[in-house]
Amino acid sequence: MSATPTLTVPQVPLGRTGLTVGRLALGTVKFGRTEGVKYPEPFELPDDEALATLLDTAHDLGINLLDTAPAYGSSEKRLGQLLAGERDRWLLCTKVGERFEGGESSYDFSASAVARSVTRSLEALRVDRLDLVLIHSDGDDLTILESHRTLDVLLALKGDGLIRAVGMSHKTLAGGERAIELGADVLMTTYNRQDTSMAPLLARCAQAGVGVLIKKALASGHDGARALAEVANTPGADCIVVGTINPAHLRANAALVADNP
Ligand code: NAP
Numbered sequence: 285m286s287a288t289p290t291l292t293v294p295q296v297p298l299g300r301t302g303l304t305v306g307r308l309a310l311g312t313v314k315f316g317r318t319e320g321v322k323y324p325e326p327f328e329l330p331d332d333e334a335l336a337t338l339l340d341t342a343h344d345l346g347i348n349l350l351d352t353a354p355a356y357g358s359s360e361k362r363l364g365q366l367l368a369g370e371r372d373r374w375l376l377c378t379k380v381g382e383r384f385e386g387g388e389s390s391y392d393f394s395a396s397a398v399a400r401s402v403t404r405s406l407e408a409l410r411v412d413r414l415d416l417v418l419i420h421s422d423g424d425d426l427t428i429l430e431s432h433r434t435l436d437v438l439l440a441l442k443g444d445g446l447i448r449a450v451g452m453s454h455k456t457l458a459g460g461e462r463a464i465e466l467g468a469d470v471l472m473t474t475y476n477r478q479d480t481s482m483a484p485l486l487a488r489c490a491q492a493g494v495g496v497l498i499k500k501a502l503a504s505g506h507d508g509a510r511a512l513a514e515v516a517n518t519p520g521a522d523c524i525v526v527g528t529i530n531p532a533h534l535r536a537n538a539a540l541v542a543d544n545p
Contacts, residue, residue, distance in 0.1 A: 292346030299495030301449040309349035311527030316359030353379035360408035379420035393432040425459020470495040486520030516544035
């Protein structure tokens, strides 16, 4: 068991999804992938014991959302193993559209690829239903939304009961706006000290009842932890997904989010 923490992060509704999330969530790229990442320092994948301790610490701090993806190497599979028996503690967010194999990303946003990806994620995570599935954009948001109609495919899988809420981890303002128009429940949006260009979109999400997950709040580790306070104070930044494999960093991040509600 982890030590008793002295704080927990605030709990907030994630738009109109009906899901309640801690304002800080845990990104799990570093649970499963070391290649092709933009972090400032090289790192080793933590062993299972270290990850179990990290997850216990996260739970104690009031964190309940884990963000993963098929493109994060072994992250989904490791979470499936580590969370066995503790499923009720967690909301799991995964993605479709990107895979990462042999050191390279490949993308497929077709309906058949999306359906296969969801099936693989259900198996890897050992669940009957995914809480949240986002399109993992390659940057060409409008083509994904308008030509591949990938959000429609996710909405249909939600209708089938395989997913509770759907959306897009987008890269462009126009893509985020179009995803809202097409019925996204949630957007995952980059917002940090160096890139505040999505501020108008955060306001639109709040008006539309679309939940927001912030990615790269620390500019993938290029900003110091204090920068999290500014992101936490940004209107519309519902839930901030910070990637870490360091329990001390996790506690520091939770304290900053708790102090800046
Ligand atoms: P981030 O959360 O901005 O930064 C993570 C980096 O910051 C890690 O290297 C981490 O290192 C470091 N860090 C965290 N807390 C710290 C602290 N208190 N003090 C010092 N360093 C600290 O960037 P990110 O991981 O790129 O993005 C966050 C999450 O968003 C990802 O894990 C992923 O779930 C999601 N994401 C999604 C997409 C997409 O869908 N396209 C893209 C990027 C990210 P330590 O491990 O040493 O703490």
